Amino acid sequence: MSQIKEFIKQNEGRFLEDLFALIRIPSVSAQSEHKPDMQRCAEHWREHLLSLGVQTVEIYQTAGNPIVFGHYEKDPSLPTILVYAHYDVMPPEPLELWKSEPFEPEVRDGHIWARGADDDKGQSMIQVKGFETAMALGLVHCNVKFLFEGEEEIGSTHLEQFCREHLEMLRADNIIVSDTSMVSAETPSLTTGLRGLAYWEIEVTGANHDLHSGHFGGAVANPINELCKLIAQVQDKDGRITIPHFYDDVVPLSDEERAMIAKIPFSEEEYKKFLDVDDLFGEVGYHTLERNSCRPSFDVCGIWGGYQGEGAKTVLPSKAYAKVSCRLVANQDHHTVSEAFIKYIEQIAPKYVRVKVTPMHGGEAYLCPIDLPAYQAAEEAIAVAFGKRPLAVRRGGSIPIIAAFERVFGIKTILMGFGLESNAIHSPNENMPLDIFYKGIESVAEFYKIYPKR
Amino acid sequence: MSQIKEFIKQNEGRFLEDLFALIRIPSVSAQSEHKPDMQRCAEHWREHLLSLGVQTVEIYQTAGNPIVFGHYEKDPSLPTILVYAHYDVMPPEPLELWKSEPFEPEVRDGHIWARGADDDKGQSMIQVKGFETAMALGLVHCNVKFLFEGEEEIGSTHLEQFCREHLEMLRADNIIVSDTSMVSAETPSLTTGLRGLAYWEIEVTGANHDLHSGHFGGAVANPINELCKLIAQVQDKDGRITIPHFYDDVVPLSDEERAMIAKIPFSEEEYKKFLDVDDLFGEVGYHTLERNSCRPSFDVCGIWGGYQGEGAKTVLPSKAYAKVSCRLVANQDHHTVSEAFIKYIEQIAPKYVRVKVTPMHGGEAYLCPIDLPAYQAAEEAIAVAFGKRPLAVRRGGSIPIIAAFERVFGIKTILMGFGLESNAIHSPNENMPLDIFYKGIESVAEFYKIYPKR
Incomplete structure (x- = not known):
């Protein structure tokens, strides 16, 4: 057993307790009643990082919500890694579908169950415990900066400006982030692409009060x-988005990339069985793994209006609302898409209702080259911990700040995520397998052991 | 001042208190937590009717909910009027839009404000206080039966069967109901037609759990x-319903009826101003007053799914729901329409989602001839109280049990309603002008004075 494995084995109970303490702070950024929890969570991280030997940690x-910055300075002449993570989580609703309390973590069937077990408290704790392990074993050969924000789930509203205002403080050679997922527990992978996002709220007003529908x-x-009717007009029967000029800037999938995607182990039957659907639906002409990572999408994330209670109330409501979003791909500009959407909805909206479209947040897509030394160190580290070389794959999620980091700092981010699709992030019963948690920590410790020696 | 007017004037405070006591029982039939209130409300009516000299009142x-039956027997050889009303009310939600408590009636600006102030507690109290007035003055020349149910707002589920099982007990010459509205306070009217109703809940299931939309x-x-997309396919751009065979049984509007409708005072500009809309939308080729009373309609009464909270949660939800309804007109059979709708939705539903359509309730449309003695007595009574002969108009609401009464008893119902569109029934801030409440009572007392002498 390697020295790293052994150290993790000896400390696994404590590592888990450290994660649980973090999870118990219900830092839901989308809900204003949790505002005090954001500050508590930031302070919790500061104390924790200081206890690990990070020399300076400031809030x-x-x-919006506070930003935690920590700096472990080994030697100014060595390369610097910036570890980015977020301490905010998604709202836990619908609460009735949880099998255990979202903010009281529980270990069941070899998994940790809680809001944030993966996204991003579990994964950020993997980064920190990997660093702790490497520190304990004298394996850290670089400077490490920690940048933990509390607004990732609501669009990282203030982080980009913060970065611009602290360029020198945050200077690094590469950013490393654990906030993405792997192909599967058996097929580890590194993420080389992310989708962008545009998100709007639509408000439709009819009469100025609810009316009797009779x-x-x-x-x-x-x-x-x-x-x-408006929503139905945003996507055609072939699954293509009908917003004018929507696809104008989309970089077409190359044959090489399609060939690489074809290598990812995937069974459509198992995928359908996992989802419990009779059939899949997506853009005509693309494979499922292309649709959910390299092609844009349009989803209504929420809709409401009128009577939602028990029974059969007849009413002609005054208002209806929807929260809608598009996942974007390289090279779509989210501002351009957002404006095109608003213009389109305003154009197709009939004059007998009033329609208001409010842009909520957005971000660009991201692509990472696989020949960077830091990427290759991560690849090697995961190979050691998981016993298998990770695939390089583009993923469908969005971390808008990753593209912003590139814009602001001119450096690339290594997306060293340890999530799994079955971890149900953003959903009830979010979870993380225990063995992935520990293999993740091992991967990060191995990364420090390797980097920047290659 | 007439003897009737004088009696009402002397008793107006007490009449109002009697209504308030009834309103304070939150008898919401659509919400199961109010089950005990239904029994309380039925018992309240029994005690009240007994106190007015109705000889027998049974629950x-x-x-479902209890039915109150009272019988004032004057002389078995005289004609019998059956007064039908309902003591259940609609849910008060959304609560935040009420200016005063829905179940704590308040008099403001000459109106009574409360859930049920009109529908149907206010109107049923008009019937009962009119009867009380006529009784006090020795003007009741017929037998009077009272049939008060507690399930009108949820489809009168058990009343039709109850009627079939108590045919002899309920035998009458005409039914009289105050549960409709007049053209306006200045233009009194009697309702000669009602629309039918079909109501469904649609459940659409995608994956078996909420998914990360990225x-x-x-x-x-x-x-x-x-x-x-399904809902958008139920109505075309001309406002016509696209369910196959939907219009097959609709009786076309006659030229005579269209001419009568054209006599109703109506300003489209004022109507739009009252609603605060820039334009109206309805079936091409019909006038607003035809659309909302003599033509069928399709309305989504409620919709929900995904994230409805604050902020911008991205989620690809597992489920979406809608409560949808059609108002029907003579001679549409609600069962036929309901089956056609379910068949249509199942036919257009794509196989990549599971769609379940549950019929919730329904009822037929109703038409009343204007040459009935009881209709003419009502017409004359209203003319005395309001100083103006009431118009005969078809209305857009539905009281499914009215058509059922005709099926079961073979008799017609006189729709002697005193509501106003501005009373906001089924909505927040339901109300009833005080002067209409008293004029209604006067009309009912005048009705007893006239009927069956004509």
Whole structure:
């Protein structure tokens, strides 16, 4: 057994407890009642990083949630790794579908169950415990900076400006992030691409108060009917998005990339079985693994209006709402897409309802080359921990700040994520397999052992 | 001042208190937590009717909410009027839009404000106080039966069977109901037609759990997107319903009826101003007053799915729901329409989602001839109280049990309603103008004075 494996084995209970303490702070950035938890969580990280030998750790207040910055300075002449993570989590709703409390982590069937077990508390703890392990064994041969924010799930609103204002402080050779997922537990992978995102809220108003659908139905536009018609016009029957000029800047998939994607182990039957669907739906002409990573998508994330309670209340409501989003791919500009969407909806909206489209947040897609030394160190580290060389794959999720880092610092980010699709991030019963948690820590420790010696 | 007017004037405070006591029982039939209130409300009516000299009042339990039956027997050889009303009310939600407590009635600006102020507690109290007034003045020349149910707002589920099982007990010459509205306070009217109703809940299921829209978006059908597409396919751009065979049984509007409708005072500009809409939308080729009373309609009464909270949560939800309804007109059979709708949705539903359509309730449309003695007595009574002969108009609402009464008893119902569109029934801030409440009572007392002498 390697020295690293042994150290992790000896400390596994404590590592888990450290994660649990972090999870118990319900740092939900989307819900304003959790505002005090954001500060608590930032302070918790500061104390924890200081306890590991990171010499300086500061909390920076922003107009939103605080940013934690830590600096472990080994030797100014050595290369510097910036570890980025986020301490905020998604809302736990719908609560009734959780099998255990979202903010009281539980180990069941070899998994950790809790909101944030993976995204991103589990994964950020993998980074920190990997660093701790490497530190304990004298294996850290670089400077390490930690940048932990509390607004990733709501669009990293203040981080880019913070980066621009602290260019020198944050200077590094590469960024390393654990906030993505692997192909599977058996097929480790590194993420070389991310999708971008544009997100809007649509509000449709009919009459200025709820109406009796008997007295007014048929004579006055129903905002829910009209919202549905608008949404139905954003995607055609071939799964293509109908917003004018939407695909103008999309970089077509190369034959090489399609060939690489074809190498990823994938069974459509198992995928359908996992999802419990009779059939899949996506853009005509593309494979599932292309659709969910290299092609844009349009999803209604939430919709509401009128009576949602028990029974059969008849009402012609005054308002209807939807939260809708597009995943974007290289080289779509999210501002351009956002404006095109708003223009399109305004153009197709009938004049008998009032339609307001509010852009909520957005971010660009990202691509990472596989010949960077830091990428290769990560590849080798994972190969040691998982016993298998990781595939290089593009993933469908979005971490808008990754593209921003490249814009601001001019450096690339290594997406060394340890999530699994079955971890149910953003959903009830989010979880992380225990063995992945420990293999992740091992991978990060191995990374420090290797980097920057190659 | 007439003897009737005088009596009402002397008793107006007490009449109002009697209504308030009834309103304070939150008898919401659609919400199961109010089950005990249904029994309380039925018992309240029994005690009240007994106190007015109705000789026998019984509460009949059903598989749903109790039915109150009272019988004032003047002389078996005289004609009998059956007064039908309902003591259940609609849910008060959304609560935040009420200016005063829905179940704590308040008089403001000359109106009574409360859930049920009109529908149907206010109107049923008009009937009962009119009867009380006529009784006090020795003006009741017929037998009067009272049939008060607690399930009108959820489809009168058990009333029709109850009627079939108590044919002899309920035997009458005409039914009289105050549960409709007048053209306006200045233009009193009697309702000669009602629309029918069909109501369904649609459930669309995609994957069996909520998914990360980044990891799965574009590759797996989104049930909200698909629900919107289904709903968008139920109505065309001309406002016509696209369910196959939907209009097959609709009786076309006659030229005579269109001419009568054209006599109703109506300003489209004022109507739009009242609703605060820039334009109206309805079936091409019909006037607003035809659309909302003599033509069928399709309305989404409620929709929900995914994330509805604060902020921008990205999620590809597992489920989406809608409550949808059609108002029907003579001679549409609600069962036939319901089956046609279910068949249509199942036919257009794509195989990559699972769609379940559950019929919730329904009822037929109703038409009343204007040459009935009871209709003419009502017409004359209203003319006395309001100083103006009431118009005969078809209305857009549905009281499914009215058509059922005709099927079961073979008799017609006089729809002697005193509501106003501005009373906001089924909505927040339901209300009833005080002067209409008292004029209604006067009309009912005048009705007893006239009927059956004509």
